[in-house]
Amino acid sequence: MGLFKKKVKTLYAFTDGQSIPIEDVPDDVFATKMMGDGIAIIPSSGEIYAPCDGEISMVMEHSLHALGIINEDGMELLLHIGLDTVELMGEGFCAHVKKGDYVHKGDLLVTYDATLVKEKGYKDTTMLIVVDPKNHQLVSYHTNKEMHKGTSELLTYK
Numbered sequence: 001m002g003l004f005k006k007k008v009k010t011l012y013a014f015t016d017g018q019s020i021p022i023e024d025v026p027d028d029v030f031a032t033k034m035m036g037d038g039i040a041i042i043p044s045s046g047e048i049y050a051p052c053d054g055e056i057s058m059v060m061e062h063s064l065h066a067l068g069i070i071n072e073d074g075m076e077l078l079l080h081i082g083l084d085t086v087e088l089m090g091e092g093f094c095a096h097v098k099k100g101d102y103v104h105k106g107d108l109l110v111t112y113d114a115t116l117v118k119e120k121g122y123k124d125t126t127m128l129i130v131v132d133p134k135n136h137q138l139v140s141y142h143t144n145k146e147m148h149k150g151t152s153e154l155l156t157y158k
Contacts, residue, residue: 006158008139011051011071012105013147013154014079014128017043021143022127027083030127035078038129039141039155046114048081049149050103051128057099060086064093067109068131075157076132081110082117082124092116106150128154 013019022038025031030040050069057076058068065085069077081093092113097103117124130138139156147154 006136008156008158009073010153011077011128011155011157013041013149013152014049014051014109015041015043015047015126015147015149016045017041017147019143019145019147019154020125021141022129025083025125025127026123030080030129036129036131037133037138038078038127039143040125040127041147041154042125043114046112046117046124047108047149048079048110048112048126050105050107050109051077051079051154053104054102056097056101056103056109059095059097059099062090063088064090064095064110064112067095067097069103073136074134075130075136076134078127078129078131079109080127080129081112082122082126085117085122085124088117088120088122091120130157133157
């Protein structure tokens with residue numbers, strides 16, 4: 001009958017680019033899912049958008065390379081921009097949100113100078129990590145696809 005089936009919900013692409021499995025990220029912390037399961041995008045622009053509606057739970061204060069979102073289902077998400085980009089100490093990064101802000105899917109969260117990041121020797125592969133799924137199950141990962149911010153389904157959960 002399906003009366004008690006959980007509805008499948010979606011987290012959308014947070015930037016334009018190519019999606020890849022989290023296991024393919026060239027960093028063991030992410031690839032081995034130490035921080036949680038997720039998915040990554042190799043961005044084609046230096047703009048990061050909200051993958052869902054929710055509250056900003058954290059913005060890395062000095063480096064601006066990572067931020068947290070708690071979505072409407074209580075899932076705790078981490079957007080981590082680049083690999084080892086914390087070492088840039090915020091150079092080239094600009095946060096457009098702060099802790100406590102409520103955002104909607106597609107709202108601009110962070111911009112960064114992708115050229116600068118790459119010139120300094122860093123990869124800007126950006127990860128969406130489900131730090132705490134809050135009793136939800138990740139169902140599907142839309143990997144190895146061209147993503148479009150706010151419209152492409154990145155991962156689904158129920």
